[in-house]
Amino acid sequence: MSPATPATGNEPRRGVIGVGRVAMWKGGSVWIGRDAGPAQPHSHHAIQITLAPARRIRIRGAAEDAWRETSAAIVMPDRPHMFDGCGHAVAMVFVEPETTAGRALLARHGQADVSVLDDGTVAPLAAALHAVFDARGTDAALVEAAQRVVGHMAATSIDHDVVDPRITAVLERIRVRPDATLTLAQAAALAHLSPSRFRHLFVAQTGISFRAYLLWARVGYAVVRGMAGGSWTDAAQQAGFADSAHLSRTCRRMFGIAPTMLVPEDKTVAPATAMAARDPHAGAAAAAS
Secondary structure, three states: OOOOOOOOOOOOOOOOOOEEEEEEEOOEEEEEEEOOOEEEEEOOOOEEEEEOOOOOEEEEEOOOOOOEEEOEEEEOOOOOEEEEOOOOOEEEEEEOOOEHHHHHHHHHHOOOOEEEOOOOOOHHHHHHHHHHHHOOOOHHHHHHHHHHHHHHHHOOOOOOEOOOHHHHHHHHHHHHOOOOOOOHHHHHHHOOOOHHHHHHHHHHHHOOOHHHHHHHHHHHHHHHHHHOOOOHHHHHHHOOOOOHHHHHHHHHHHHOOOHHHOEEOOOOOOOOOOOOOOOOOOOOOOOOO
């Protein structure tokens, strides 16, 4: 995300990207915080659900000319988009499209790259998720509240992958140890396939290359480590990146922000510096949208 201008008077504080937390589960994550700022055009592998129940934020596809203002939106995987939290509290929930819930979200909301959610049924669940954050609830409580949102929107269980079991074995290996070295040849052996056959099957089942998925998983792992209080240099190395610059480039491409723009909720931040947490997932963030 690009730097934001300082707030004046009673305007929402505009920091680098927000102040908040990141919590993950198998096949998904939630990035939630306050003072969310703007993110540059970016795309990521996960489906992104953006929730700002108290105030309206801005979002649009990268190819669209006009911003859309909303309190809830969903972005399909690998679709370039832009986001501006307008200095408000925002949660971004990321769901991998290979999961049962991810496939259901694609089926129900995949008609457009970016869709505004105006039916009103998500608002109470979004408010409940933010309430957990405001009360400094546990990561488990954040995950449970985020999964309720996903389950409601997908109208299905969020627990199981629905891809070829050989690819599922590799996905599980990456999710459990995203920091461990795993070459394409090693992954192919784990799937009992030749490297060339594995490469093609992985793309067919997930929609992205093996290397791109591995980077996605490692960025999420690095963000969690960094948000836990470690240095971003250590987080990059622990996640398998060559250095912090490699992590920063990858995070900018996937979430539109540098990881140093993320500040944990519990860290003391000077008013002139503020900021931290989400689009991304990235969206992480989404973190992470």
